[in-house]
Amino acid sequence: MDKIIEIIHRIYGDKFTASHVDKLRCSVLEGAGRIIERRHSGWRESDVVLITYADQFSRVNEKTLKTFNRFYKKHLNASFPVVHFLPFYPWSSDDGFSVKNYVQIDTRYGDWKDVAEIKKSCRLMFDFVCNHISAQSDWFQGYLQGRPEYQDFFIALDPATDLSAVTRPRALPLLTPFTLASGEVKFIWTTFSPDQVDLNFANPNVLLAMVDVLMQYLERGADYIRLDAVGFMWKTPGTSCIHLENTHQLVKLFRAIVDVAAPGTLIITETNVPHKDNVSYLGKGDDEAHMVYQFPLPPLVLHAIRTQSVTTLRQWASVLPMRGNGKTTWFNFLASHDGIGLNPLRGIIDEPEIVALVDTLEKEGAKVNWKNNPDGSRSPYELNATYMDALTPPSWSDDERLARFILAHALLLTFPGVPAVYIQSVLGGRNDYDGVKRLGYNRAINRQKYDEDEIENLLAAPNSLRARTLEALTHLIAVRQRHRAFHPDSDFCISEKCNGVLEIIRGNAQDETIIALFNFTERSQALSLNEGCYQDLISEKLIDGEAITLRPWQSVWLCNN
Structure with missing residues (x-):
């Protein structure tokens, strides 16, 4: 515990009292005593991660985790020994990332027994949505009602405060007005949306509450902990409020707690930002994240295929810091539940070339999300399309479409690090325009959910693009898993x-x-x-x-x- 307490004092100083220390020590040590499972240590060439929703597959009158488990065992078990479930907690928006209760399973999906049943067949990654919580959560509703235990859990500011230096990931106001039970209006910090209220980690009681959440995830068997939107955790008005030193210290703290309570559990940071900022979360190699998302890879592979030039991709990859030490590695992916991030390209590709790529794909049917800049201008920060449709113009044949897609994924599986494949890619997903129209936001284009019988029938057609994609991907993964040369740490x-x-x-x-x-x-x-x-x-x-x-x-x- 000495290292944990040392980090605590670096962050909070005297604000973290002896009483706080006692509560923290109790939470970590008592939780550690309940964890009897030994975690798989490190990573291997056989480790490939499936990224999926808990309600990805459904059947009438059945909890979706049970449906998933059946589909997984039939089609995906051999290829994906690690499953990353996107947030499966009760939620109010953003397909799960506005969490109402961190330690419950959404009743539509099942319960913790269903999660434990799935864990018998694989290792699991849980999302720790540590930056924000739903505006409908008990915590925030308690704050609005004036309950003393939730005071200072959130960040209220005078709307006249100069926040022009704050990095904005969205084209939305940073402060959202909320009316308290007393009738007073408070302007609350909401980095991502009015329904996603940022937590105030400057309050030691917020940290203690979130450590309790982390410990419950470890006790429930999380082998990987994904820190969502972690770069924004600490706020200091007058600064960019991203990647601040205390944010890094909080990641180090979570790492130290994991090392004490459940050694072998891996911490992964999700920071969709330029590369130099992203890799900073690896710290000194043994004190911060075990893995960082390789965010430049998806847009760089897309750029290489679209331009039929590998020069930029090669130049970027040739100067990547090589890990190879068994302590840190890359978390490689091409597609995810979010869009294809463009911020990681900045500093690698000139802005006019980024805009040209965006214009081309938008004309072909991709959606675009924008962010506000401090000078009042706006820039594209995300392309929304399935990776299948982003790679290839809609007029091309399925043979050409599949060839480009498999080329991209063969590269993914060759790169040093642990590869992850999004469920829409595994299933050969195409742009879901009906989903965008129905749900009203761009990211729905790549978040299609399936009735189990529907997807089984689609995969049963052997010449369909979906069936061919699944067959080709699982073959590639099986080959990778048999060869030591593809170990994440190999040269x-x-x-x-x-x-x-x-x-x-x-x-x-x-x-x-x-x-x-x-x-x-x-x-x-x-x-x-x-x-x-x-x-x-x-x-x-x-x-x-x-x-x-x-x-x-x-x-x-x-x-x-």
């Missing part, structure tokens, strides 16, 4: 083999080396190889000679026989 070297062709070498001579080649162009490419006999692990074909010809959008994983 990584990237180069541009020729115009539009990327080469990645994984592994090492003592163990196993795989040469991965990716043709990001619509033309066939003839390439020279070092003399020898190779097997393409993807197609299982032997390549005997000094050359290989890649089809348009083809990827190969070559192992020297």
Whole structure:
């Protein structure tokens, strides 16, 4: 506990009293005593994460977690040993990210027994929505009613306060007026929406309440803890209020608590921001996050396929700090429940090129979300489309669509780190315009939910895009999981083999080396190889000679026989 108390005092000083310390010590140590399960330590080449909603699949008169478990065991168990459930708590908006109660399961989904049943077949990632809580939550309603235990749980400011320096992720007001039971109107800090009220971590009692939440997740068996929107946790008016030092200290604190209570549990930070800020959450390598989301990867792969040029992608990847130490790694993904973030491109690609990409996809049917800038202008911060539809113009054939999609995911599975695949990608999802119209927000385009019989029938058609996508992805994952060269910590070297062709070498001579080649162009490419006999692990074909010809959008994983 000494490290935990040291971090506490760095954050709060004398504000964190002896009474607070006693409560914290009790919460952590008593919770740790109830955790008897040993966590899987570290990461392996077999670790691939499925990102999904708890109500992704449904059946009449059945809790959705039971439906999910059946579908998962039938189609996904072998490919995805880790399942990231997006928030499955009672919620009021944003598809779960406006949490009303952190420690209950939404009754439509099931209960903690259903979660425990799923955990028998996989490891689980829980969302810790630590920056904000629903305006309909008991905590915030208690604040509005004047209950003393919730005073200072939230941040009320004079609306005349100069907040122009605050980084804004949305084109919405930062302060939202709420009327207290007394009739007084308070302007409350709401970074993301009026229904998502930011917590005041400057109040030690807020920290104690959130530590209790974290401990319950650990006791419920969370193997991964995802810290949602973590960069905004600490607010100091007059600053950017993002990535502040005390925010980093809070992440270090959560890491220290996890290390004491449930060693082996992994902390992942979700910060959709420029790369240098994102990687700062890895700290010194053993004191902050175990993994950070690799946010530049989705838009850079999209950019490479759309421009048929790998130069920018290669330049970015070639200077990535290589982890390889077993202490930290990347959390790689191409699609998620959110859109394709554009902020991570800034500083890598010039703004006119970002805008040109946005314009092209918007004309093809993608949706765009915008953010306000301090100078009063606005910028696109997110593209909304399924990754399948973002990669390929709508007029192209399904064969071409699938080829580009599998190329992108072969690259994802080759990159150093732990890969994660969103359920819509696994199922070959297309843009859900009906969902956007029905729900009224852009992100619904990539959040389609399925009746179990409906999706089973779609997958039963062997020549459908959905069935072919699932088959091709599960094959790629199975190959990756059999080869030590794809271990998250193995060596990584990237180069541009020729115009539009990327080469990645994984592994090492003592163990196993795989040469991965990716043709990001619509033309066939003839390439020279070092003399020898190779097997393409993807197609299982032997390549005997000094050359290989890649089809348009083809990827190969070559192992020297």
